[in-house]
Amino acid sequence: MPRSKIPDIFNIMSDTHKIEKGNPLGFFFNPKSVAIVGASSAPGKLSGIILESLKNSGFAGRVYPVNPKYKTVGGLKCHKSIADIKKDIDVAVFALPALSVPDAMEEAAGRVKGAIVIGGGFGEAGLDGAALEGRLKEIAKKRRIRVIGPNCMGIYDTISKLDTFFIPNHRIKRPLPGGVSIASQSGSFAVTAMDELAAEKIGVARVISYGNRADVSEADCLEFLADDENTKAVVLYVESVEDGRRFVEAASLCASKKPVMVVKAGKGAAGVSAAASHTGAIAGRLEIYRAAFKKAGVIELSGYEEFICACRVFGSGQEITPPAGNRVMIITDGGGMGVGIADECLAQGLDPAPLSAEIRAGLKGTFPSYFTISNPMDLTGSATNASFAEAFAGTMNGDAFDMAIVAALWGPPGLTDGLVKMLSEKANAKPVIVCSPGGEFSRKKLGLFRKAGLPVFSTPEGSVRAAALLSRLGKNKRAVAAGLTRGHGLDSKKMNSASINKVIETAKGIGRTTLIEPHAKEVLRLASIQVPRFKLVKDLSGAIDCAGAIGYPVALKVVSPDVAHKTDVGGVCLGLRTVRDIEDGFSQIILNVADEMPMAFVEGFLVEEMVPAGGVEVIVGAMKDAQFGPFVMFGIGGVAVEIMKDVSFRLAPVTREDAREMMGEVKGFALLTGFRGRGMRDIDAVADVIVKLSGIIANIQEIKEIEINPLVVYHRGAVAVDARAALE
């Protein structure tokens, strides 16, 4: 199978995020031979469980127990060492105490392509363990052995039948073959999910528990699964990712071919850094991860329930096409359930749209008066299979809805198993999700729906979660098709990088770690972002001359590398209309700053044209994250950003389409689109600034963060009224 080329979706000039990769992983998923190092017949030993599993699963390759203590293990000849096997081995499973693993692996070098190290006692277990893991990493690299683990379950594979999950089948059942593949940082999460899927008869292709990822990481798994024909959808569990940018590229590749969904656990992790800017203060790790998922076209799942939900949807057997929109038709024979589903649809951003007059008229002829012909549609206790079919035909055949949720309560005697067949036939054109809540009888019927390949859920909320997931996947698919999340966005020629770098060099030359306002604005100007006319002056007479040249009214601001919040120290005077005003303002500022920050070094004063009143203030910030690299933030100014955290993030650089989407994610966006009849603002100008600022952060190596606050947005144009930047 030819491997896909990883697309360069970042177009970053710097190579700080250069990607390093080992051999492809294919052999792990099609091994001709497996050695179990540390094999034992002693009851309860992990190696024994693995041997048992390989026997039961129908694994077709050769299995070699390795242990100097035994002649045979589990009826197979036992080898003293890997060398003793005298054959090349695809996969060696190391079921040894942590301390013995590095030596054993050294010994296997040259003989095995890949190792699975299942035991714990490595990086997760203090400094000694970390040192052991370090040795493991070294050996893997030097000896060119791909390593899964340590501290993992390894692989459960319904295609190759490899099964290194060392929990006996009577405690943890193995799921049947199917189209979903799972990669999980947590072994217990993978095991529990597998067991759940087995009980629910949901099929999987490959399950990879990669644990401490001494070598093989989530990115490796994604690259393999991207090209794996047996994998129709990928569901990940990550607590962290190893290399942010590489993860995004691998996920991006995979998501361009099949749905990729991810649970990001450990959501409470602390923020990016103790940055001075709003951007840094607001951006938590989770926000950055979410920006990365968006860039990659990956759908985030909220936790275990949505993880299982995703597996149900894509492991249902039916080929599911994500819907073209978010309009959901709800058909039920239980009024209350229908209302609950509609409520949940609204809560999850789906649209339980009202029926058109035409649809209602069509059904009125067919249905008795006590059926509720609306959305949700209540067929009452008098419902029959036929009434469900009619409701379905009357609402779903046209273009009014993108998917259906059918909540079948099994009280009415007119409902029979025929309903299942009917629905599974209808489910071809548009997704049909079934809700079958209740007890014993309903749960049996739920099994029938499942057998028929329909995604089925036992609660209203569950069914809506599935519909919402499909809707997000549909939206994502359209975005990917439209080039969103993919483009470079940036015409770097438009950006005068050389001149920008010169400004920075000058600042660094005098030992600066931040840019003073005029320099930050100079950088913006060089990137073609509009700033007010301004000049840095040294004294009062300079200020008066300059004001005359710029034209009154002007603003006067203190310029000091020591003053981060100019307004807070009384370092800003606005709307100065006369020479007298300038004189007053000048002495006022000097007094204020002397009072509030007597030690501040005052470099001079900024005289600046006043921007017109009546603009809407927004904030656009950009900075670099240690893990995911450059990203950009957008928010509405004032309270919304600082208290409401009503902001959106993307990895940089972004396209104009990304920028538009970012703006739309912010609740306060209404302020830009004519809220209370105040007219549409120039949102194209804002998008342009977002794109350009994302270009600066992505392309200018020496800038660590840069923020425009406020960017004042008018009916025509947007002006960066204040700006700051920090240097690397």
Added chain:
Amino acid sequence: MPRSKIPDIFNIMSDTHKIEKGNPLGFFFNPKSVAIVGASSAPGKLSGIILESLKNSGFAGRVYPVNPKYKTVGGLKCHKSIADIKKDIDVAVFALPALSVPDAMEEAAGRVKGAIVIGGGFGEAGLDGAALEGRLKEIAKKRRIRVIGPNCMGIYDTISKLDTFFIPNHRIKRPLPGGVSIASQSGSFAVTAMDELAAEKIGVARVISYGNRADVSEADCLEFLADDENTKAVVLYVESVEDGRRFVEAASLCASKKPVMVVKAGKGAAGVSAAASHTGAIAGRLEIYRAAFKKAGVIELSGYEEFICACRVFGSGQEITPPAGNRVMIITDGGGMGVGIADECLAQGLDPAPLSAEIRAGLKGTFPSYFTISNPMDLTGSATNASFAEAFAGTMNGDAFDMAIVAALWGPPGLTDGLVKMLSEKANAKPVIVCSPGGEFSRKKLGLFRKAGLPVFSTPEGSVRAAALLSRLGKNKRAVAAGLTRGHGLDSKKMNSASINKVIETAKGIGRTTLIEPHAKEVLRLASIQVPRFKLVKDLSGAIDCAGAIGYPVALKVVSPDVAHKTDVGGVCLGLRTVRDIEDGFSQIILNVADEMPMAFVEGFLVEEMVPAGGVEVIVGAMKDAQFGPFVMFGIGGVAVEIMKDVSFRLAPVTREDAREMMGEVKGFALLTGFRGRGMRDIDAVADVIVKLSGIIANIQEIKEIEINPLVVYHRGAVAVDARAALE
């Protein structure tokens, strides 16, 4: 059983919400005799199912089939009519076509105390049905028959063994006896939940499906259940309530004795009214319902899943004391599950607090190095029952945590059924919630936990939902104990009602439906809410004189009953410092208004002292809802109110404690509590204004809505800078 007196929790002078009640419902839940009107032996008939149920359930009272067509039904003598029975009947179940019900009920009058009308075809089925239901209501009232239904399932009662739920037991199973009682407007919701609870072996006391509530409503059910000793907790499903204020009083009574939880379905219903005020524009039906639930001390459940969750918690068998706080200790043998639970705790407002150094030190001596001694605590695959017990003892014995979530994954061989016993013994002092996710093996163990009386859930999210519910119940209980949600709050003597009414009478006398700004402010002043000094003047010279008297700078505002948004038409000039400024402002306003609203009747001009700069603007509004009566709203001014809907609501009147809680619910509250070092604002003054405005709306009959926007809040004091009011 003596019935509780309904508390007057509103202290409303008006009697627009006078409460009308029928006879107590007790007999429905302890009937000595039940007649089935329309009894039939024909297969599939609803009456047949009911007769069958009464036989199977062990109902001890007499059962009388009634049907002129038969001599016997189901082995019992069948009577021609109710009269024919010649005995007084407690409950008559009418299993007849809608059209025949009114006559049959007339015939039964004087003979039966209560009726259950199960059939549909009434209010829910068009105008003819509504007319039939009207007749039913009339008969019930005139003939003093309490009626449950129509269009309902009636009663399933594990104490009296009455069971009118007309779906056969093989389709819908009946739950065992237990402490949870359910009242549901939706029959299908009640039936499905019952079936689910039966399958989960969760016990119930009484289930009441009251359908169209021609007579017996949710409030009646709550009053009965308040005093019902068999009911330990009440769970409601409502789509609407009949009489808002009566519901609040009944729910309040019940919630003072036991946990009351409610699903409010139909959340998307339209708002209060097309009101001119922000208060009216923002207050949706759901917000008003939520204000009512808060007033009553009722916990809202989000939908079916939380409904079942509540039943699991209170039907678990263990006596559960709501926790004293929201600190959750998470103990697991599966790291990933622990992290997922911690994430979900954060999402649901619970605190997975870090372990103290002391606790960590205590456990370090006991545990091997590869156990993760933190919260969540990961005992890994090496976990045993003993390690769980040690983890529990080491963290839960002191005061560090209020409850525990134990996620037991059954992979580790060291875990045995003894774990269940250990945990159920530990669960006495503080709530212990179990999470047992996975497949076949885990589900069996889940059953063991359940048998031991522990609330147990099959997903991390489910267990956290339960913990969050308990935490909310605990908070609620403390609030009720502290008098919150209960007090009258208002010292009506402080409020000069007579003078306020005079202002209103004057306005109504000249045909006004709103109060102009000076009159609205006069109302506030009379209620001891601080307003700027102001005077209504007729012309420029009056304005100049008045400004001199008040002292410069002043504000000048147009006063017109036709101008709702003064600023939008250029009708306001601020910061006027000289006579010249007044002259300019005066002509400017006249020109602007003439231009923007040429037909507006200009009544005069308001000259007002300028309030100091630097205050935080908030909004306090109050209005009357047709269903729930007076309510009050609080929000931070500007974008936050209008776009973010960052506001809170309460039914009026409120206490100072309510007002403080309302403020705390608003995200922008940080602006009042010293955000960015700007110092604490006078939040007591704001609370005072909320209390007083809630007093005005609750006590002054003629005021329909009144709104202060903005109320400017200083470090000391708060001033109502603009106000409007609409009259009934």
